Amino acid sequence: MQNLCSSLRTEGLRIGFVPTMGALHEGHLSLIDLLRERVDILILSIFVNPTQFGHNEDLDKYPRDLEQDKKLCMNKKVDYIFTPLTEEMYQPNCSINISENLLSIGLCGSSRPDHFSGVALVCAKLFNICQPSVVAFGQKDAQQVAVIKRMVRDLNFQIDVLVGPIIREYDGLAMSSRNRYLSAEHRETALFLNRSLQVGKQLFTDGVTDARKIINQIKSDLSRVDGLELDYVEIVNRENLIAEIDVKKNQSICVIAVWVNKVRLIDNYCF
Amino acid sequence: MQNLCSSLRTEGLRIGFVPTMGALHEGHLSLIDLLRERVDILILSIFVNPTQFGHNEDLDKYPRDLEQDKKLCMNKKVDYIFTPLTEEMYQPNCSINISENLLSIGLCGSSRPDHFSGVALVCAKLFNICQPSVVAFGQKDAQQVAVIKRMVRDLNFQIDVLVGPIIREYDGLAMSSRNRYLSAEHRETALFLNRSLQVGKQLFTDGVTDARKIINQIKSDLSRVDGLELDYVEIVNRENLIAEIDVKKNQSICVIAVWVNKVRLIDNYCF
Numbered sequence: 001m002q003n004l005c006s007s008l009r010t011e012g013l014r015i016g017f018v019p020t021m022g023a024l025h026e027g028h029l030s031l032i033d034l035l036r037e038r039v040d041i042l043i044l045s046i047f048v049n050p051t052q053f054g055h056n057e058d059l060d061k062y063p064r065d066l067e068q069d070k071k072l073c074m075n076k077k078v079d080y081i082f083t084p085l086t087e088e089m090y091q092p093n094c095s096i097n098i099s100e101n102l103l104s105i106g107l108c109g110s111s112r113p114d115h116f117s118g119v120a121l122v123c124a125k126l127f128n129i130c131q132p133s134v135v136a137f138g139q140k141d142a143q144q145v146a147v148i149k150r151m152v153r154d155l156n157f158q159i160d161v162l163v164g165p166i167i168r169e170y171d172g173l174a175m176s177s178r179n180r181y182l183s184a185e186h187r188e189t190a191l192f193l194n195r196s197l198q199v200g201k202q203l204f205t206d207g208v209t210d211a212r213k214i215i216n217q218i219k220s221d222l223s224r225v226d227g228l229e230l231d232y233v234e235i236v237n238r239e240n241l242i243a244e245i246d247v248k249k250n251q252s253i254c255v256i257a258v259w260v261n262k263v264r265l266i267d268n269y270c271f
Numbered sequence: 272m273q274n275l276c277s278s279l280r281t282e283g284l285r286i287g288f289v290p291t292m293g294a295l296h297e298g299h300l301s302l303i304d305l306l307r308e309r310v311d312i313l314i315l316s317i318f319v320n321p322t323q324f325g326h327n328e329d330l331d332k333y334p335r336d337l338e339q340d341k342k343l344c345m346n347k348k349v350d351y352i353f354t355p356l357t358e359e360m361y362q363p364n365c366s367i368n369i370s371e372n373l374l375s376i377g378l379c380g381s382s383r384p385d386h387f388s389g390v391a392l393v394c395a396k397l398f399n400i401c402q403p404s405v406v407a408f409g410q411k412d413a414q415q416v417a418v419i420k421r422m423v424r425d426l427n428f429q430i431d432v433l434v435g436p437i438i439r440e441y442d443g444l445a446m447s448s449r450n451r452y453l454s455a456e457h458r459e460t461a462l463f464l465n466r467s468l469q470v471g472k473q474l475f476t477d478g479v480t481d482a483r484k485i486i487n488q489i490k491s492d493l494s495r496v497d498g499l500e501l502d503y504v505e506i507v508n509r510e511n512l513i514a515e516i517d518v519k520k521n522q523s524i525c526v527i528a529v530w531v532n533k534v535r536l537i538d539n540y541c542f
Contacts (some may be wrong), residue, residue: 002429010283093511094423095373096391102366120367121426128427154367155392156399158273240364 001082005043005131011270013040017132019123022046023063024072027167031136032076043130044073045082047089052118063180063265082130089125098124103241107255108266116147123148127157136162140174142255142268146241164209167266168194174267180230181263185227190260192225196233197269200254204247204271211235211244214254222258231257231264240268247271272353276402283424284311288403292393293317294334294448297342298438302407303347305435310390314401315344316353318360323389333354334451353401360396369395374417374512378526381536382502386483387418394419398428411445411540413526417512437538441466445538451492452534460498466506467492468540471525475542480507480517493529502528502535509541 009014015063016039030041041043053059066083073081106118127135136243137145138185149161167175173187182190191242196218203214218233235244238253248271255268279286287310289302289360295317302311317340324330337354344352368388375387398406406415420432438446443465444458453461467489474485489504506515520540526539 002427006429010281088283090425093373094425095371096422097370097372098426099368099370100366100495101368102364125427126423128429131429153362154365155369156273156396158277158399158402199389 001080001084002129004080004130005129008041009131014133015043015131016042017130018042018044018127019048019126019135019137021048021062021177023065023180024069025082025167025175025177025179025267027138027140027164027175029072029076030167031138031162031164032073032078033132034136034162038134038162039132041080042076042078043080043082043132044078045084045126045130047084047086047122047126049089049118049122050086050117051090051121054112054114057112058178058181061175061181063197069130069264081124089122093102093183094128097121098151100147100150102151103143107143107232107234107236107241108257109143111257119144120147120151124155124157127159132159134160134162136164138166139163139270140166140176140267142238142253143241146239149239172198174265176265178263178265182260186261186263189225189227190258190263190265192222193230193256193258193265196221196256197254197267200235201269201271209246211247211252214247218254218256222256227260229259231259272351272355273348273400273402275351276400278452279312285312285404286312286314286402288314288397288401288406289313290397290408291315291317292333292404292448293321293340294336294451295340296438296446296448298409298435298446300343301438302409302433302435303349304507305407305433306405309405309433310403312351313347313349314351314353314403315349316355316397316401318353318355318357318393318397320360320389320393321357322392322540323386325383325385328383329449329452332433332452340374353397354425358485360393363440368392369422371421374414374421376514378414378503378505379528380414382528387415390415391418393442395422395426395428397430398430403430403433407435409437410434410541411437411522411538413509414512417510420510434519443469445536447536449534449536453531457498457532457534460496461529461534461536463493463496463499464527464529464536464538468525468527468538471506472540472542473492480519482515482518482523485518489525489527493527498531500530502530 016035098115098120200214215233233256235254242250253268253270257266287306291408298310369391370388471485504527515523524539528537
């Protein structure tokens, strides 16, 4: 794969790259569309990366559907799908780690302490293998976006990072491979994630700029939803993830993480 | 620099790269010679990297002689010298770290706990900026060589790592920018570093393969040298740095670190 990508670059072609863990949905596919006009070659990787899962997380049951993923990629005219094996990506005595120590501490980092290190490591490896000029990530994973942008800057990767908007189901649920875990009933519960973000949006539209007031309203709303366990609701600066006191348009995001029947779901809204 | 290197690569040119902290000596220059036949473009960087110095180490007084370095590079027909400023390399809120957690723990890592993280970080950055096909490091820094090779493998840098032999002064002292710190008297003391390695070599030539016996003889010899404080003497596998029980030709190295008048000096010998 690396030799192929080297050859493509030596030919002067621009590579666009979407790293994924497969179980592709419209969110992933929208990232391909985002890249298409900017690059000559489209590469999508499918790799369920073990280093970004905690010991008690869902690595083993994470949804895998390679045949369906291939069809979706072919329909989208992806040029290459890169599907390395775990033993190809990680040697038995691999001993290099990448850590990010400002942006990855709070929010999802609190309950998933090694998650963003794993994400950074696999992305650094995939970037060096696939040698993209442009990569695309989804805004749904807002903290991941901030960490990846920081890594690209701090390790001097010559890569533009594009961010695609959150793509939602017809009923407002943010698309996620983990939605496949949800029963019809739990899915109804999960809808409160987006509904509570809409409540925050409405408060801001109505003139409330005090982040604490908006957060408290959302927390209060979500606490009344049966079967939904709140991890966090925060309003932070979208770049540095520092908590905002006053909500600012196009700069502040409200980020939420919950568990619904042990399925961890995240969503966010940019004011 | 990055744009320049991108252009060179797009033209199909192979870049050879020698990262240095300046105060160049024959050891550095030998690395340029090592690369010359294998590449189209030679780049040498000079950057006294703060992240690889501990708080009590010699960052501030580390020798700097850019004008002399430039002359030496021109004589050696280096194509580009890259001399970034600290504030260009490290943004105020840089937050990405690279760590290596097997090879960098013992030996120099014991007394310099953050050193190899700093080396790995700056090399990853420089590799991404200068985009070499081949890099060269000196065998004098044997542990650094092992860590860099591991990082290149584990982060999938498409880079060949060449290792140049230790270059010595007429009297056997391994060349090092830090030798400039030594007075004539301390320099005499420092010669015992190489002499003790020669003792180890002779023992092995005479049929001693028990690593512990060789180490003990060297420790005993060095303990009698006034003004020399031993940090460590070990015999390890040159690739994985694991202690050897039996010395093996072309595989085991004897590594030594000492302080002479607070100047830290290292040297090693491959059996």
